[in-house]
Amino acid sequence: MRRVVRGFWGPRPEPVEALAERWRRTLDGIAELVPQAADVWSQVHGNGPATAFDADEDALRGALRTAQSAADWSDLTGTGLRLVGTGAPGWQAEVSGLAGGRPEFLLQSLAVILHAPDGAVVPEEGLLSLVARVWEPDFGDVSDDDVLDALEDEAGYSVSDPVVGRAGYLSPARAALVPDDLEVVREPLPGGGELLSIAAPGDSATVVRVYERLREAGALAPLPRPMGRATL
Numbered sequence: 001m002r003r004v005v006r007g008f009w010g011p012r013p014e015p016v017e018a019l020a021e022r023w024r025r026t027l028d029g030i031a032e033l034v035p036q037a038a039d040v041w042s043q044v045h046g047n048g049p050a051t052a053f054d055a056d057e058d059a060l061r062g063a064l065r066t067a068q069s070a071a072d073w074s075d076l077t078g079t080g081l082r083l084v085g086t087g088a089p090g091w092q093a094e095v096s097g098l099a100g101g102r103p104e105f106l107l108q109s110l111a112v113i114l115h116a117p118d119g120a121v122v123p124e125e126g127l128l129s130l131v132a133r134v135w136e137p138d139f140g141d142v143s144d145d146d147v148l149d150a151l152e153d154e155a156g157y158s159v160s161d162p163v164v165g166r167a168g169y170l171s172p173a174r175a176a177l178v179p180d181d182l183e184v185v186r187e188p189l190p191g192g193g194e195l196l197s198i199a200a201p202g203d204s205a206t207v208v209r210v211y212e213r214l215r216e217a218g219a220l221a222p223l224p225r226p227m228g229r230a231t232l
Helices: 016-033 057-068 124-135 145-155 204-217
Strands: 002-009 040-043 051-053 079-086 092-099 108-115 139-143 167-170 185-188 194-197
Touching (some): 016 057, 016 092, 016 108, 016 124, 057 079, 108 124, 124 139, 124 167, 124 194, 145 204
Antiparallel strands (some): 002 108, 002 139, 040 079, 079 092, 092 108, 167 194, 185 194
16 A cells, blocks of 8 residues: 655755754654565665665755756755655665755655555555654655545645645644544654644545545635745
């Protein structure tokens, strides 16, 4: 089964050293939470085959500096990096990010795409908590194809909108707008944001209902464009 864990935020310029530390903490966290998913990492390039990758801070700094030296790199857009980890049979982790920029319209992001055997226990909320703690996003979600299709078809969700899935993360200003009577489990995280436990796998109807309530309450309002801050 394919699961997607994501975090999004607005402009937050950061040097390579800060980005490399966030990336290292992310990869270390994935190795702790789902060690069977990524014994070996490789880097995916825009051109040419993937190459073996040592998941340490020196290698991450080098990869980020190389990305910034490309002819089409822009500090406005941010620095992109995409890594794929292979592990036990049936397991794979892909981590892609675009971070450190100061865009006015394009959100910065970090996404973990996890492939696991059917029926495998996956710490989805733990992965979302990891993304929230490491990257300090504005919002985040745990989703799959069925959840995203249901949100698009039944709630009018589009790709650029703030969103929650089976689990969600909301930054402090967004968490403050969550209705008190909303039937979700709310877990405060360091920094003032909240992790929301919303629905079990397969329960897209509950995700749609909670998404609509949060949107009506303003907790999923988009960042004003042009963007001038990382979070609501």
